[in-house]
Amino acid sequence: MLAREANEMSESMEAESGVVVQLPVADQARMNRELADTYHRFHIDAKETEDRQKIPRRFNVKVGKFGLAKLLFTEFFKYFGHWDVVFSRPCTYGVFSGPVGGFAPRPELCVGCLRCEVQHPEFVKVTHNPELAKLGDSYLTSKHIATINEESKKGSVPVRGQGYRGRFGGPGFDQMFTDMSEIVRPSRDGIHGRELIGTSVDLGYKPMQLLFTKDGGLLNRPKMLTIQVPFVFDAPPVAIMDGIVPSIYAQAAAEIDTLAFLPSSTVISRGLSSPHVVPMIAPGEIGSIESHGNDTRMIEMTEWNADAWTVVKDHPLLISVRLPFSGDWKSTMMEMVDAGVSIIHLVADHHGKSDEGEFVMDLFQEAHFALVENGNRDTVTFIGTGGIAGADHLPKGIITGMDALGLDYPLLIAMQAHLSGDLQNRDAATIDLPKTLDTEWGIQRIMNLSCSWRDQLLEILGAMGIREVRRLRGETGRAMWCGHLESEAFEDIEGYPGGGH
Numbered sequence: 001m002l003a004r005e006a007n008e009m010s011e012s013m014e015a016e017s018g019v020v021v022q023l024p025v026a027d028q029a030r031m032n033r034e035l036a037d038t039y040h041r042f043h044i045d046a047k048e049t050e051d052r053q054k055i056p057r058r059f060n061v062k063v064g065k066f067g068l069a070k071l072l073f074t075e076f077f078k079y080f081g082h083w084d085v086v087f088s089r090p091c092t093y094g095v096f097s098g099p100v101g102g103f104a105p106r107p108e109l110c111v112g113c114l115r116c117e118v119q120h121p122e123f124v125k126v127t128h129n130p131e132l133a134k135l136g137d138s139y140l141t142s143k144h145i146a147t148i149n150e151e152s153k154k155g156s157v158p159v160r161g162q163g164y165r166g167r168f169g170g171p172g173f174d175q176m177f178t179d180m181s182e183i184v185r186p187s188r189d190g191i192h193g194r195e196l197i198g199t200s201v202d203l204g205y206k207p208m209q210l211l212f213t214k215d216g217g218l219l220n221r222p223k224m225l226t227i228q229v230p231f232v233f234d235a236p237p238v239a240i241m242d243g244i245v246p247s248i249y250a251q252a253a254a255e256i257d258t259l260a261f262l263p264s265s266t267v268i269s270r271g272l273s274s275p276h277v278v279p280m281i282a283p284g285e286i287g288s289i290e291s292h293g294n295d296t297r298m299i300e301m302t303e304w305n306a307d308a309w310t311v312v313k314d315h316p317l318l319i320s321v322r323l324p325f326s327g328d329w330k331s332t333m334m335e336m337v338d339a340g341v342s343i344i345h346l347v348a349d350h351h352g353k354s355d356e357g358e359f360v361m362d363l364f365q366e367a368h369f370a371l372v373e374n375g376n377r378d379t380v381t382f383i384g385t386g387g388i389a390g391a392d393h394l395p396k397g398i399i400t401g402m403d404a405l406g407l408d409y410p411l412l413i414a415m416q417a418h419l420s421g422d423l424q425n426r427d428a429a430t431i432d433l434p435k436t437l438d439t440e441w442g443i444q445r446i447m448n449l450s451c452s453w454r455d456q457l458l459e460i461l462g463a464m465g466i467r468e469v470r471r472l473r474g475e476t477g478r479a480m481w482c483g484h485l486e487s488e489a490f491e492d493i494e495g496y497p498g499g500g501h
Protein backbone atom coordinates (compact mmCIF):
# COMPACT_ATOMS: atom_id res chain seq x y z
CA MET A 1 0.00 0.00 0.00
CA LEU A 2 1.40 3.41 -0.97
CA ALA A 3 1.10 6.68 0.95
CA ARG A 4 -1.71 7.82 -1.33
CA GLU A 5 -3.69 4.66 -0.52
CA ALA A 6 -2.97 5.13 3.18
CA ASN A 7 -4.26 8.69 3.03
CA GLU A 8 -7.39 7.51 1.25
CA MET A 9 -7.84 4.82 3.89
CA SER A 10 -7.45 7.31 6.77
CA GLU A 11 -9.85 9.71 5.09
CA SER A 12 -12.51 7.04 4.58
CA MET A 13 -12.12 5.90 8.22
CA GLU A 14 -12.49 9.52 9.28
CA ALA A 15 -15.54 9.99 7.07
CA GLU A 16 -17.21 6.85 8.46
CA SER A 17 -16.55 7.47 12.13
CA GLY A 18 -15.89 11.21 12.32
CA VAL A 19 -12.63 10.37 14.15
CA VAL A 20 -9.12 10.92 12.69
CA VAL A 21 -7.23 7.59 12.76
CA GLN A 22 -3.44 7.85 12.70
CA LEU A 23 -1.62 4.88 11.20
CA PRO A 24 1.12 3.36 13.38
CA VAL A 25 4.50 5.01 12.74
CA ALA A 26 6.03 1.75 11.47
CA ASP A 27 3.27 1.31 8.87
CA GLN A 28 3.59 4.91 7.76
CA ALA A 29 7.39 4.55 7.48
CA ARG A 30 7.03 1.33 5.46
CA MET A 31 4.59 2.95 3.07
CA ASN A 32 6.82 6.00 2.66
CA ARG A 33 9.71 3.65 1.87
CA GLU A 34 7.61 1.83 -0.74
CA LEU A 35 6.70 5.11 -2.33
CA ALA A 36 10.34 6.25 -2.38
CA ASP A 37 11.34 2.94 -4.00
CA THR A 38 9.08 3.64 -6.96
CA TYR A 39 11.32 6.56 -8.00
CA HIS A 40 14.02 5.78 -10.53
CA ARG A 41 17.33 7.47 -9.88
CA PHE A 42 19.39 8.13 -13.01
CA HIS A 43 22.52 6.04 -13.13
CA ILE A 44 25.06 5.13 -15.82
CA ASP A 45 26.16 1.53 -15.55
CA ALA A 46 29.97 1.85 -15.75
CA LYS A 47 32.06 -1.35 -15.85
CA GLU A 48 35.82 -1.68 -16.08
CA THR A 49 36.50 -2.41 -19.76
CA GLU A 50 40.02 -3.40 -20.74
CA ASP A 51 41.94 -1.64 -23.50
CA ARG A 52 41.95 -3.29 -26.91
CA GLN A 53 45.25 -1.73 -27.85
CA LYS A 54 48.01 -0.39 -25.64
CA ILE A 55 48.65 3.30 -25.57
CA PRO A 56 52.25 4.32 -24.79
CA ARG A 57 53.04 4.45 -21.07
CA ARG A 58 53.43 7.83 -19.41
CA PHE A 59 56.96 7.50 -18.04
CA ASN A 60 60.26 5.79 -18.69
CA VAL A 61 62.22 4.59 -15.63
CA LYS A 62 65.95 4.06 -15.96
CA VAL A 63 67.76 2.31 -13.12
CA GLY A 64 71.55 2.08 -12.63
CA LYS A 65 72.18 -1.62 -11.83
CA PHE A 66 75.25 -0.97 -9.72
CA GLY A 67 73.56 1.67 -7.54
CA LEU A 68 70.51 -0.58 -7.09
CA ALA A 69 72.68 -3.56 -6.12
CA LYS A 70 74.40 -1.39 -3.49
CA LEU A 71 71.03 -0.29 -2.07
CA LEU A 72 69.72 -3.86 -1.95
CA PHE A 73 72.88 -5.05 -0.22
CA THR A 74 72.43 -2.43 2.54
CA GLU A 75 68.71 -3.08 2.89
CA PHE A 76 69.21 -6.84 2.89
CA PHE A 77 70.75 -6.54 6.36
CA LYS A 78 68.62 -3.63 7.54
CA TYR A 79 65.27 -5.35 6.75
CA PHE A 80 66.42 -8.98 7.02
CA GLY A 81 63.48 -11.38 6.68
CA HIS A 82 61.09 -8.69 5.33
CA TRP A 83 61.75 -9.57 1.70
CA ASP A 84 58.63 -7.87 0.35
CA VAL A 85 59.98 -4.61 1.81
CA VAL A 86 63.48 -5.16 0.43
CA PHE A 87 62.24 -5.95 -3.08
CA SER A 88 59.59 -3.23 -3.33
CA ARG A 89 61.87 -0.33 -2.57
CA PRO A 90 62.27 2.42 -3.60
CA CYS A 91 58.81 2.42 -5.27
CA THR A 92 55.49 1.74 -3.55
CA TYR A 93 53.65 1.50 -6.88
CA GLY A 94 55.28 -1.81 -7.83
CA VAL A 95 57.72 -0.58 -10.50
CA PHE A 96 60.55 -2.34 -8.68
CA SER A 97 58.53 -5.35 -7.53
CA GLY A 98 58.80 -7.67 -10.55
CA PRO A 99 60.48 -11.10 -10.41
CA VAL A 100 63.95 -9.55 -10.42
CA GLY A 101 62.99 -6.29 -8.72
CA GLY A 102 64.47 -3.07 -10.06
CA PHE A 103 66.87 -4.97 -12.34
CA ALA A 104 63.92 -5.25 -14.75
CA PRO A 105 61.65 -2.33 -13.74
CA ARG A 106 57.98 -2.17 -14.81
CA PRO A 107 57.62 1.44 -15.99
CA GLU A 108 54.00 0.94 -17.09
CA LEU A 109 53.12 1.08 -13.35
CA CYS A 110 54.93 4.37 -12.76
CA VAL A 111 52.70 7.31 -11.81
CA GLY A 112 55.54 9.82 -11.86
CA CYS A 113 55.58 10.64 -8.14
CA LEU A 114 59.40 10.99 -8.36
CA ARG A 115 59.98 9.53 -4.90
CA CYS A 116 62.62 7.15 -6.26
CA GLU A 117 64.50 9.89 -8.07
CA VAL A 118 64.39 12.24 -5.09
CA GLN A 119 65.63 9.51 -2.74
CA HIS A 120 68.18 7.95 -5.06
CA PRO A 121 69.18 10.52 -7.66
CA GLU A 122 72.48 8.68 -8.14
CA PHE A 123 70.91 5.68 -9.89
CA VAL A 124 67.22 6.34 -10.80
CA LYS A 125 66.02 8.61 -13.58
CA VAL A 126 62.32 9.08 -14.46
CA THR A 127 61.47 10.83 -17.73
CA HIS A 128 58.36 11.46 -19.81
CA ASN A 129 57.86 8.86 -22.52
CA PRO A 130 58.39 10.62 -25.88
CA GLU A 131 56.16 8.01 -27.57
CA LEU A 132 53.16 9.24 -25.58
CA ALA A 133 53.96 12.87 -26.36
CA LYS A 134 53.62 12.06 -30.08
CA LEU A 135 49.86 11.45 -29.68
CA GLY A 136 47.41 14.26 -30.43
CA ASP A 137 48.42 17.79 -31.30
CA SER A 138 48.90 21.18 -29.64
CA TYR A 139 45.21 21.33 -28.56
CA LEU A 140 44.20 17.72 -27.99
CA THR A 141 47.32 16.81 -26.04
CA SER A 142 48.68 13.39 -25.11
CA LYS A 143 47.55 14.15 -21.52
CA HIS A 144 43.95 14.58 -22.68
CA ILE A 145 44.19 11.33 -24.64
CA ALA A 146 45.73 9.35 -21.76
CA THR A 147 43.12 10.72 -19.34
CA ILE A 148 40.16 9.96 -21.64
CA ASN A 149 41.57 6.47 -22.16
CA GLU A 150 41.72 5.88 -18.41
CA GLU A 151 38.22 7.32 -17.85
CA SER A 152 36.81 5.09 -20.61
CA LYS A 153 38.53 2.05 -19.18
CA LYS A 154 37.47 2.48 -15.57
CA GLY A 155 34.35 4.67 -15.74
CA SER A 156 35.45 6.52 -12.64
CA VAL A 157 36.96 9.88 -11.76
CA PRO A 158 40.75 9.66 -12.18
CA VAL A 159 42.41 10.17 -8.81
CA ARG A 160 46.16 10.49 -8.66
CA GLY A 161 46.47 11.37 -4.99
CA GLN A 162 49.17 13.88 -5.77
CA GLY A 163 47.13 17.07 -5.92
CA TYR A 164 46.71 19.09 -9.08
CA ARG A 165 49.88 18.99 -11.13
CA GLY A 166 48.71 20.79 -14.25
CA ARG A 167 49.30 24.39 -15.09
CA PHE A 168 47.39 27.23 -13.45
CA GLY A 169 46.07 29.25 -16.34
CA GLY A 170 46.83 28.84 -19.99
CA PRO A 171 45.21 29.07 -23.38
CA GLY A 172 41.72 27.85 -24.27
CA PHE A 173 39.58 26.44 -21.47
CA ASP A 174 42.58 26.76 -19.09
CA GLN A 175 41.85 30.50 -19.04
CA MET A 176 38.95 29.84 -16.70
CA PHE A 177 39.13 29.13 -12.96
CA THR A 178 35.90 27.94 -11.37
CA ASP A 179 34.71 29.05 -7.97
CA MET A 180 34.64 26.17 -5.48
CA SER A 181 33.88 28.29 -2.44
CA GLU A 182 30.84 26.22 -1.48
CA ILE A 183 33.01 23.13 -0.93
CA VAL A 184 32.30 23.48 2.80
CA ARG A 185 28.71 22.29 2.25
CA PRO A 186 28.89 18.61 3.10
CA SER A 187 25.26 17.93 2.26
CA ARG A 188 25.60 18.81 -1.38
CA ASP A 189 27.11 15.63 -2.65
CA GLY A 190 25.67 14.44 -5.91
CA ILE A 191 27.83 11.35 -6.39
CA HIS A 192 27.31 9.61 -3.08
CA GLY A 193 23.67 10.48 -2.97
CA ARG A 194 23.23 12.53 0.19
CA GLU A 195 21.55 15.19 -1.92
CA LEU A 196 20.44 14.85 -5.51
CA ILE A 197 22.12 17.12 -8.07
CA GLY A 198 20.36 17.20 -11.42
CA THR A 199 22.31 16.91 -14.67
CA SER A 200 19.33 16.78 -17.01
CA VAL A 201 18.71 19.56 -19.52
CA ASP A 202 15.77 20.47 -21.75
CA LEU A 203 16.12 21.02 -25.47
CA GLY A 204 13.43 22.92 -27.33
CA TYR A 205 10.78 25.55 -26.90
CA LYS A 206 9.40 26.71 -23.57
CA PRO A 207 6.81 29.49 -23.63
CA MET A 208 7.73 32.48 -21.48
CA GLN A 209 4.08 32.81 -20.46
CA LEU A 210 1.08 30.55 -20.99
CA LEU A 211 -1.64 31.73 -23.38
CA PHE A 212 -5.21 30.47 -23.08
CA THR A 213 -8.28 30.47 -25.28
CA LYS A 214 -11.50 32.03 -23.97
CA ASP A 215 -12.73 28.64 -22.81
CA GLY A 216 -9.49 27.85 -20.95
CA GLY A 217 -7.64 25.75 -23.54
CA LEU A 218 -3.84 26.10 -23.63
CA LEU A 219 -2.61 27.80 -26.79
CA ASN A 220 1.17 27.49 -26.49
CA ARG A 221 2.36 24.19 -25.11
CA PRO A 222 6.08 23.60 -24.45
CA LYS A 223 7.73 21.63 -27.26
CA MET A 224 10.84 20.09 -25.84
CA LEU A 225 12.60 16.93 -24.74
CA THR A 226 14.79 16.21 -21.75
CA ILE A 227 18.14 14.43 -21.82
CA GLN A 228 19.78 13.19 -18.63
CA VAL A 229 23.26 14.61 -19.25
CA PRO A 230 24.20 18.02 -20.64
CA PHE A 231 26.06 16.54 -23.61
CA VAL A 232 25.14 14.92 -26.91
CA PHE A 233 27.16 12.88 -29.41
CA ASP A 234 28.00 14.75 -32.58
CA ALA A 235 28.25 12.82 -35.86
CA PRO A 236 31.43 10.77 -36.39
CA PRO A 237 33.76 11.83 -39.23
CA VAL A 238 32.66 10.90 -42.74
CA ALA A 239 35.64 8.51 -43.13
CA ILE A 240 34.24 6.07 -40.55
CA MET A 241 30.55 6.51 -41.26
CA ASP A 242 30.35 3.15 -43.07
CA GLY A 243 31.57 1.03 -40.15
CA ILE A 244 29.94 0.14 -36.84
CA VAL A 245 30.62 3.51 -35.19
CA PRO A 246 27.19 5.11 -36.00
CA SER A 247 25.44 2.14 -34.47
CA ILE A 248 27.69 2.30 -31.37
CA TYR A 249 26.86 6.00 -30.93
CA ALA A 250 23.12 5.35 -31.37
CA GLN A 251 23.04 2.53 -28.81
CA ALA A 252 25.30 4.32 -26.31
CA ALA A 253 23.06 7.41 -26.56
CA ALA A 254 20.03 5.26 -25.76
CA GLU A 255 21.83 3.67 -22.78
CA ILE A 256 22.64 6.99 -21.14
CA ASP A 257 19.52 8.83 -22.33
CA THR A 258 21.09 11.42 -24.58
CA LEU A 259 21.10 12.02 -28.35
CA ALA A 260 23.35 10.89 -31.21
CA PHE A 261 23.42 13.12 -34.29
CA LEU A 262 23.85 11.10 -37.50
CA PRO A 263 23.39 11.86 -41.21
CA SER A 264 19.88 11.09 -42.34
CA SER A 265 21.11 8.72 -45.09
CA THR A 266 23.04 6.65 -42.50
CA VAL A 267 20.04 6.55 -40.16
CA ILE A 268 17.77 5.27 -42.95
CA SER A 269 20.20 2.83 -44.59
CA ARG A 270 21.25 1.28 -41.26
CA GLY A 271 17.83 1.30 -39.64
CA LEU A 272 19.00 3.44 -36.71
CA SER A 273 15.86 5.56 -36.22
CA SER A 274 15.05 5.86 -32.52
CA PRO A 275 14.07 8.48 -29.94
CA HIS A 276 17.80 8.87 -29.18
CA VAL A 277 18.97 9.48 -32.75
CA VAL A 278 18.79 12.89 -34.44
CA PRO A 279 18.88 12.53 -38.23
CA MET A 280 20.76 15.39 -39.90
CA ILE A 281 19.02 16.58 -43.07
CA ALA A 282 20.27 19.11 -45.64
CA PRO A 283 17.79 21.96 -46.27
CA GLY A 284 17.27 20.78 -49.86
CA GLU A 285 16.05 17.40 -48.58
CA ILE A 286 13.99 18.65 -45.68
CA GLY A 287 10.89 17.15 -47.32
CA SER A 288 12.23 13.71 -46.29
CA ILE A 289 11.56 14.53 -42.64
CA GLU A 290 8.50 12.26 -42.75
CA SER A 291 10.65 9.21 -43.53
CA HIS A 292 11.92 9.06 -39.94
CA GLY A 293 9.64 7.06 -37.72
CA ASN A 294 10.25 4.77 -34.76
CA ASP A 295 9.57 7.55 -32.24
CA THR A 296 12.19 9.93 -33.62
CA ARG A 297 11.90 13.08 -31.52
CA MET A 298 14.25 15.55 -33.16
CA ILE A 299 15.75 16.39 -36.57
CA GLU A 300 18.70 18.65 -37.35
CA MET A 301 18.83 20.87 -40.41
CA THR A 302 22.49 20.94 -41.45
CA GLU A 303 22.53 24.65 -42.30
CA TRP A 304 20.30 27.70 -42.07
CA ASN A 305 17.87 28.19 -44.92
CA ALA A 306 14.84 30.38 -44.33
CA ASP A 307 12.73 28.69 -47.04
CA ALA A 308 13.39 25.19 -45.73
CA TRP A 309 12.62 26.40 -42.21
CA THR A 310 9.21 27.67 -43.34
CA VAL A 311 8.40 24.14 -44.52
CA VAL A 312 9.18 22.46 -41.19
CA LYS A 313 8.77 25.09 -38.48
CA ASP A 314 5.33 23.82 -37.43
CA HIS A 315 6.22 20.13 -37.74
CA PRO A 316 5.52 18.14 -34.56
CA LEU A 317 9.17 16.97 -34.40
CA LEU A 318 11.71 19.22 -32.69
CA ILE A 319 14.03 20.82 -35.24
CA SER A 320 17.52 22.06 -34.44
CA VAL A 321 19.57 24.04 -36.93
CA ARG A 322 23.34 23.74 -37.23
CA LEU A 323 25.28 27.00 -37.38
CA PRO A 324 29.06 26.98 -37.86
CA PHE A 325 31.09 29.80 -36.32
CA SER A 326 32.07 31.28 -39.64
CA GLY A 327 31.49 34.57 -41.41
CA ASP A 328 28.78 36.76 -39.87
CA TRP A 329 27.36 33.91 -37.79
CA LYS A 330 25.85 36.26 -35.23
CA SER A 331 23.55 37.99 -37.74
CA THR A 332 22.47 34.58 -39.03
CA MET A 333 21.80 33.46 -35.47
CA MET A 334 19.60 36.49 -34.78
CA GLU A 335 17.73 35.86 -38.02
CA MET A 336 17.15 32.25 -36.94
CA VAL A 337 15.89 33.34 -33.52
CA ASP A 338 13.51 35.86 -35.10
CA ALA A 339 12.21 33.12 -37.37
CA GLY A 340 11.39 31.00 -34.32
CA VAL A 341 14.25 28.44 -34.28
CA SER A 342 14.30 27.06 -30.75
CA ILE A 343 17.41 24.82 -30.86
CA ILE A 344 20.61 26.23 -32.36
CA HIS A 345 23.62 23.93 -32.69
CA LEU A 346 26.73 26.13 -32.75
CA VAL A 347 29.79 24.40 -34.25
CA ALA A 348 33.48 25.32 -34.07
CA ASP A 349 36.47 23.34 -35.38
CA HIS A 350 38.17 20.66 -33.27
CA HIS A 351 40.40 23.27 -31.63
CA GLY A 352 37.29 25.17 -30.55
CA LYS A 353 38.00 28.00 -33.00
CA SER A 354 35.90 30.01 -35.45
CA ASP A 355 37.17 30.61 -38.98
CA GLU A 356 38.58 33.89 -37.63
CA GLY A 357 40.48 32.18 -34.83
CA GLU A 358 38.25 33.16 -31.90
CA PHE A 359 37.91 30.55 -29.14
CA VAL A 360 34.60 28.95 -28.15
CA MET A 361 34.57 30.36 -24.61
CA ASP A 362 34.34 33.85 -26.15
CA LEU A 363 32.05 32.75 -28.96
CA PHE A 364 29.63 30.96 -26.61
CA GLN A 365 29.44 34.06 -24.42
CA GLU A 366 28.85 36.27 -27.45
CA ALA A 367 25.91 34.10 -28.52
CA HIS A 368 24.50 33.81 -24.98
CA PHE A 369 24.74 37.49 -24.07
CA ALA A 370 23.35 38.61 -27.43
CA LEU A 371 20.10 36.87 -26.52
CA VAL A 372 20.23 37.95 -22.88
CA GLU A 373 20.41 41.56 -24.08
CA ASN A 374 17.61 40.86 -26.52
CA GLY A 375 15.46 39.54 -23.67
CA ASN A 376 14.79 36.18 -25.32
CA ARG A 377 17.57 33.89 -24.09
CA ASP A 378 15.14 31.45 -22.49
CA THR A 379 13.25 30.90 -25.74
CA VAL A 380 16.29 29.23 -27.32
CA THR A 381 18.43 26.19 -26.48
CA PHE A 382 22.10 26.32 -27.46
CA ILE A 383 24.16 23.20 -28.12
CA GLY A 384 27.89 23.95 -28.56
CA THR A 385 30.22 21.55 -30.37
CA GLY A 386 33.95 21.82 -30.97
CA GLY A 387 37.01 21.79 -28.74
CA ILE A 388 35.61 19.69 -25.86
CA ALA A 389 38.59 17.54 -24.88
CA GLY A 390 38.32 17.05 -21.11
CA ALA A 391 35.74 16.66 -18.35
CA ASP A 392 36.34 20.20 -17.08
CA HIS A 393 35.40 21.63 -20.48
CA LEU A 394 31.77 20.64 -19.92
CA PRO A 395 31.05 22.96 -16.97
CA LYS A 396 33.20 25.66 -18.55
CA GLY A 397 31.20 25.49 -21.78
CA ILE A 398 27.96 25.69 -19.81
CA ILE A 399 29.19 28.61 -17.69
CA THR A 400 29.95 30.48 -20.91
CA GLY A 401 26.35 30.10 -21.99
CA MET A 402 25.60 26.71 -23.58
CA ASP A 403 22.70 24.52 -22.45
CA ALA A 404 24.47 21.38 -23.67
CA LEU A 405 27.75 20.48 -25.38
CA GLY A 406 28.49 18.18 -28.29
CA LEU A 407 31.20 15.54 -27.98
CA ASP A 408 33.21 14.51 -31.03
CA TYR A 409 36.86 13.38 -30.70
CA PRO A 410 36.51 12.22 -27.05
CA LEU A 411 34.09 9.50 -28.21
CA LEU A 412 36.63 8.20 -30.73
CA ILE A 413 39.45 8.32 -28.18
CA ALA A 414 37.22 6.42 -25.73
CA MET A 415 37.22 3.64 -28.36
CA GLN A 416 41.03 3.93 -28.62
CA ALA A 417 41.00 5.42 -32.11
CA HIS A 418 44.40 6.68 -33.20
CA LEU A 419 44.06 10.15 -34.74
CA SER A 420 46.74 11.58 -37.01
CA GLY A 421 47.20 14.29 -39.64
CA ASP A 422 45.17 17.49 -39.44
CA LEU A 423 43.29 17.26 -36.12
CA GLN A 424 41.85 20.78 -36.28
CA ASN A 425 39.56 20.81 -39.29
CA ARG A 426 36.46 18.64 -39.41
CA ASP A 427 36.69 15.42 -41.44
CA ALA A 428 40.41 16.02 -42.12
CA ALA A 429 42.07 13.62 -39.62
CA THR A 430 43.09 10.07 -40.40
CA ILE A 431 41.35 7.73 -37.94
CA ASP A 432 42.55 4.23 -37.13
CA LEU A 433 40.14 2.30 -34.95
CA PRO A 434 41.26 -0.85 -33.10
CA LYS A 435 41.05 -3.89 -35.37
CA THR A 436 39.15 -5.73 -32.65
CA LEU A 437 36.54 -2.99 -32.17
CA ASP A 438 33.12 -4.49 -31.57
CA THR A 439 29.77 -2.90 -30.77
CA GLU A 440 29.40 -4.09 -27.19
CA TRP A 441 32.93 -2.99 -26.20
CA GLY A 442 32.51 0.39 -27.94
CA ILE A 443 29.20 1.11 -26.20
CA GLN A 444 30.62 0.27 -22.78
CA ARG A 445 33.72 2.44 -23.31
CA ILE A 446 31.50 5.42 -24.25
CA MET A 447 29.22 4.74 -21.28
CA ASN A 448 32.26 4.67 -19.00
CA LEU A 449 33.49 8.00 -20.36
CA SER A 450 30.02 9.50 -19.95
CA CYS A 451 29.79 8.23 -16.37
CA SER A 452 33.21 9.62 -15.47
CA TRP A 453 32.49 13.02 -17.01
CA ARG A 454 29.07 13.21 -15.37
CA ASP A 455 30.59 12.36 -11.99
CA GLN A 456 33.19 15.07 -12.47
CA LEU A 457 30.41 17.50 -13.36
CA LEU A 458 28.61 16.50 -10.14
CA GLU A 459 31.81 17.17 -8.19
CA ILE A 460 32.07 20.66 -9.58
CA LEU A 461 28.37 21.41 -9.11
CA GLY A 462 28.58 20.13 -5.53
CA ALA A 463 31.65 22.25 -4.88
CA MET A 464 29.83 25.30 -6.21
CA GLY A 465 26.70 24.55 -4.18
CA ILE A 466 24.58 24.36 -7.35
CA ARG A 467 21.83 21.77 -7.29
CA GLU A 468 21.22 21.34 -11.01
CA VAL A 469 23.22 21.94 -14.14
CA ARG A 470 20.52 24.11 -15.70
CA ARG A 471 21.39 26.75 -13.10
CA LEU A 472 25.01 26.77 -14.21
CA ARG A 473 24.21 28.08 -17.69
CA GLY A 474 25.75 31.54 -18.16
CA GLU A 475 26.74 31.65 -14.45
CA THR A 476 29.90 33.64 -15.13
CA GLY A 477 29.81 34.81 -11.52
CA ARG A 478 31.13 31.33 -10.71
CA ALA A 479 34.23 31.78 -12.83
CA MET A 480 37.35 33.89 -13.02
CA TRP A 481 39.48 34.46 -16.07
CA CYS A 482 43.21 34.07 -15.61
CA GLY A 483 43.93 36.95 -18.02
CA HIS A 484 41.61 39.31 -16.12
CA LEU A 485 43.17 38.41 -12.76
CA GLU A 486 46.69 38.90 -14.11
CA SER A 487 45.79 42.28 -15.58
CA GLU A 488 44.22 43.34 -12.28
CA ALA A 489 47.27 42.23 -10.31
CA PHE A 490 50.05 43.38 -12.61
CA GLU A 491 48.79 46.25 -14.72
CA ASP A 492 50.65 48.84 -12.62
CA ILE A 493 53.94 47.03 -13.03
CA GLU A 494 56.29 48.38 -15.62
CA GLY A 495 56.98 45.87 -18.35
CA TYR A 496 53.64 44.05 -18.04
CA PRO A 497 51.90 44.15 -21.43
CA GLY A 498 49.49 47.09 -21.27
CA GLY A 499 50.79 48.08 -17.81
CA GLY A 500 53.56 50.28 -16.36
CA HIS A 501 52.64 53.91 -16.18
Ligand code: SF4
Pocket residue numbers: 061090091092093094095109110111112113114115116117126
Ligand atom coordinates in the same frame (compact mmCIF):
# COMPACT_ATOMS: atom_id res chain seq x y z
S1 SF4 B 1 58.48 7.92 -9.95
FE1 SF4 B 1 57.26 7.10 -8.27
S2 SF4 B 1 55.95 5.62 -9.27
FE2 SF4 B 1 57.60 6.03 -10.70
S3 SF4 B 1 59.13 4.49 -10.28
FE3 SF4 B 1 59.66 6.25 -9.05
S4 SF4 B 1 58.70 5.88 -7.07
FE4 SF4 B 1 57.74 4.50 -8.54
